[in-house]
Amino acid sequence: MTVASMTGFARREGGDAQQTWVWEAKSVNGKGLDVRVRVPSGLDRLEHEVRGRVPKVCARGNVSVSLSVERSERRMQLQVNREMLDQLVRLTRELREEVDAEPPRLDGLLAVRGVLETVEEPEDEAAREAREQAMIADLQGLLDDLAAARLQEGRALNQMAESHLAEIARLTEDARQCAASQPEALRARLRKQVEDLLETRTGLSEDRLAQEAALLASKADVREELDRLDAHVSAARELLADGGAIGRRLDFLCQEFNREANTLCSKAGDVALTGIGLSLKNAVEQLREQVQNIE
Incomplete structure (x- = not known):
């Protein structure tokens, strides 16, 4: 075994077609081992990974690990707001009993604001799982780099x-x-x-x-x-x-x-x-x- 310092810094970058991310870790002197983690909302699993892996490479020190994520441009698709469209159709039928008018055409209904929406294409569970596994792999690389810096x-x-x-x-x-x-x-x-x-x-x-x-x-x-x-x-x-x-x-x-x-x-x-x-x-x-x- 060799002597290790309690001070060190490491950084890892990664990404896929949908997102890019950056891991950073730094450690300073401490009486014991204190691990602080900051990850985006919805990635709580990664916080557990950090807290489980840091003690395997650091025995002492105040260790801070952070993850920042930036979403790439995702493909968009059109979606009909069925609830609003149904309300419009119902209203036009009611009004036709009171007002003599031509029934509305479909293109006119779709032109009403809020009926036609632009949303991101849904992502399947397999893609999300693959991304988290890639993030975890980069996390381990980050901690290995931190341990090397401390050594x-x-x-x-x-x-x-x-x-x-x-x-x-x-x-x-x-x-x-x-x-x-x-x-x-x-x-x-x-x-x-x-x-x-x-x-x-x-x-x-x-x-x-x-x-x-x-x-x-x-x-x-x-x-x-x-x-x-x-x-x-x-x-x-x-x-x-x-x-x-x-x-x-x-x-x-x-x-x-x-x-x-x-x-x-x-x-x-x-x-x-x-x-x-x-x-x-x-x-x-x-x-x-x-x-x-x-x-």
Whole structure:
């Protein structure tokens, strides 16, 4: 499986002798899958087709699908309005009893407005069914195009995410190699903090002093945070390699990345280590922005 984006666009056109149509689909970021459909009146069956097919190609995102239809010129035929013609014939018979006049001729009756109508030739059920099947085929092609667009965008997101992960890994190693995080520097800082503690708090018991020293040591040691950052980088790379609907899990990892970077900054007792921590936060934010688009 490969990484897919939640953003994409596709368009398909089709038609037959009677109608032309255009399908359009677009998708944007979303927490889950939300499908919105707009089709002309009388084509409710196609809406059901859309709602049934979209989840097969999209796991997440706000997906909008629309269909517009334009009717072509159809053959017309003449039709007699029998009800109106019967009324006219009945009236002429009634009036002939009151008025001495020649009976109306057929061409005269047909010339009365509304008696002769122009209507479209009726379309049989087989033609309508064939058209709907053609529309459904174009719908599937549209969704395949949308999935391909999301995959293409996903490949670009994958590359950018890998780049940001490489930067996070590099900064983590820089922090590990930073002099302020070395055991010698940690011991020297701890010694200084204990000395300050002894000067400001006289009369501390041995147990209390040991507790304070242990607390200071844990606050100064960032190796655990650096190990967790390495583990998160490995986990994120495995997810990208697996592909599929991994966006939510990557978003959770970004939260964990940010938590470790914040802790690193809070523990840093050195300008250089603080600078690395701030750079880490920036790299994590850049990764998060890309992850927000991954399905």
